[in-house]
Amino acid sequence: MPPALDDAALDQLFRNARTYRGSAQAWLDQPVSDEHLRQVYELAKRGPTSANCCPARFVFVRSPEAKALLRESLDSGNVEQTMAAPVTVIVGSDHEFYEKLPQLFPHTDARSWFAGKPSVIESTAFRNATLQGGYLILAARALGLDCGPMSGFDGARLDAAFFAGTAVKSNFLINLGHGNPASLSPRSPRLAFDEACRIA
């Protein structure tokens, strides 16, 4: 069995990683390359989803034009930090994900588990695209990037701007880049093991 990763890796992924947010000062002025974004996806795509359904669709918003379009959908408190971030990832959930199951889960007819069943489609798309967004956050951290996830935006407006003519619905956003440590406040508390967990 594999050993635990070393402390430096656990610190980078979890213990010392922070959410960068709150103002334009949250992000350093350092670009993120296409190649870096592709590397993040190549790791994140490996994470498990139900029946390997892989419903997440990612738009990496980086150009000034796309950032300006995104701005129109953002809650006011998220504008400054998002305009300053080198990249903002729109994590979308494809509600026609099941059309790709013959490719992704070829050994059985998994398409029929979903087609024509809106509530199963909805919960499966939402749950699994969210998981994939979580994998993307940790993949980005593993590759030396910082993240600032957000959910304050007008989903209908964002979908019209970025996903028109598709069955993709926006789920949440992740600012991506190199965070500015000087912008950080003290870390918020977390629930202790016994507040959030039990062993049965």
Add this chain to the structure above:
Amino acid sequence: MPPALDDAALDQLFRNARTYRGSAQAWLDQPVSDEHLRQVYELAKRGPTSANCCPARFVFVRSPEAKALLRESLDSGNVEQTMAAPVTVIVGSDHEFYEKLPQLFPHTDARSWFAGKPSVIESTAFRNATLQGGYLILAARALGLDCGPMSGFDGARLDAAFFAGTAVKSNFLINLGHGNPASLSPRSPRLAFDEACRIA
């Protein structure tokens, strides 16, 4: 800025990690200690959630009695692998998560963003507990454990058995332990970058 983790770490987290499932042979007969479960939670709890709301509640099902209770809620295809797994994590979403916001997000009245707003509670609890389940999968892998996430079970029955008298609803399950490499089938394909992503 931090460098990328080394290849061995990226392999363990993403590239070589596999989902263990399909039969009782998926899991090696090696127990997982309380201390190991606590270490997994201590990492996973650090992952970001919206307004630090931390809605996930985790039940680590390990005793024969609790496993037998869990069995009654499982889809038949998930029974063997789950009974054989050293631990099964029930990832629950607390729909009264906002009652802990004065503790978790003390610098403003975030409780009022949610109290009395069932659809915001529902989507926030579901999204963020799912993210935390994803962090738990990667924390377990980072600490040398293997995972087998699942969503085939009777949620109402499981909730009655494990979350009676609370506002926690089951979200998904994760078998946890040391996977048996001999049980693995070839890896399923994933979507290529250009099938799932675009840079705007």
